[in-house]
Amino acid sequence: MFLGHYSVAFAGRTEGNKIPLWVLFVAVQLLDLLWAPFVFLGHEKVRIVLGITATRPLDLYYMPYTHSLTGALMWSALAAFVYKLVRGAKTSSSAALIVALAVFSHWILDLIVHRPDLPIYDDTLKVGFGLLNYKGAEFAMEIALLVIGIALYLKRNVIKSAWRKIGIVVFGIVLILVQTQTTFWGRPLSSNRIVATTTLFAAIAFVLEKQRRTRF
Numbered sequence: 151m152f153l154g155h156y157s158v159a160f161a162g163r164t165e166g167n168k169i170p171l172w173v174l175f176v177a178v179q180l181l182d183l184l185w186a187p188f189v190f191l192g193h194e195k196v197r198i199v200l201g202i203t204a205t206r207p208l209d210l211y212y213m214p215y216t217h218s219l220t221g222a223l224m225w226s227a228l229a230a231f232v233y234k235l236v237r238g239a240k241t242s243s244s245a246a247l248i249v250a251l252a253v254f255s256h257w258i259l260d261l262i263v264h265r266p267d268l269p270i271y272d273d274t275l276k277v278g279f280g281l282l283n284y285k286g287a288e289f290a291m292e293i294a295l296l297v298i299g300i301a302l303y304l305k306r307n308v309i310k311s312a313w314r315k316i317g318i319v320v321f322g323i324v325l326i327l328v329q330t331q332t333t334f335w336g337r338p339l340s341s342n343r344i345v346a347t348t349t350l351f352a353a354i355a356f357v358l359e360k361q362r363r364t365r366f
């Protein structure tokens with residue numbers, strides 16, 4: 151799972167909760183954003199094993215801090231706490247809960263696609279349903295999730311500017327193209343590339359919403 155995670159960010163943003171889209175973009179990829187420095191510092195481990203899944207040759211054999219169930223729950227709670235702390239009275243507890251669910255959704259979607267490399271706690275009881283072994287099905291799921299997420303976003307937010315609507319749709323098409331390239335022709339996603347791509351997409355989400363604020 152790579153860009154399918156963003157479907158939750160699109161679906162989570164409503165006119166009611168007013169959570170900035172870029173915040174949800176960071177939230178849904180928070181576990182991977184944390185994974186990168188954990189790998190870099192040697193606290194979590196990954197190695198290339200060709201053929202370990204049909205889609206990507208990564209053996210994620212040790213990641214108790216970022217991708218265990220208990221770790222994911224902890225980061226989700228922390229994200230909600232920080233969001234509420236930073237936004238203060240400007241936001242509700244239910245919005246903070248949505249941020250927590252966005253963070254936790256990463257683990258649930260990873261659970262569907264990963265091979266059994268996600269520990270329940272520490273480095274034990276590893277789970278994963280292994281959809282990554284079915285390239286076509288995994289790709290179809292990522293794209294379907296993205297389309298549904300973007301459709302929900304367009305439906306549940308008041309977007310008066312036609313340009314902004316077009317911007318969101320074009321952005322969605324770019325995400326689908328990037329996913330296509332990653333699934334069928336890409337090199338394995340290195341931690342650096344994940345951080346760079348995630349930061350870039352969060353910045354684009356920020357700009358797309360910024361445009362709205364200046365127009366209205």
Ligand SMILES: [Zn+2]
Pocket residue numbers: 181182217256260
């Ligand atoms: Zn992940």
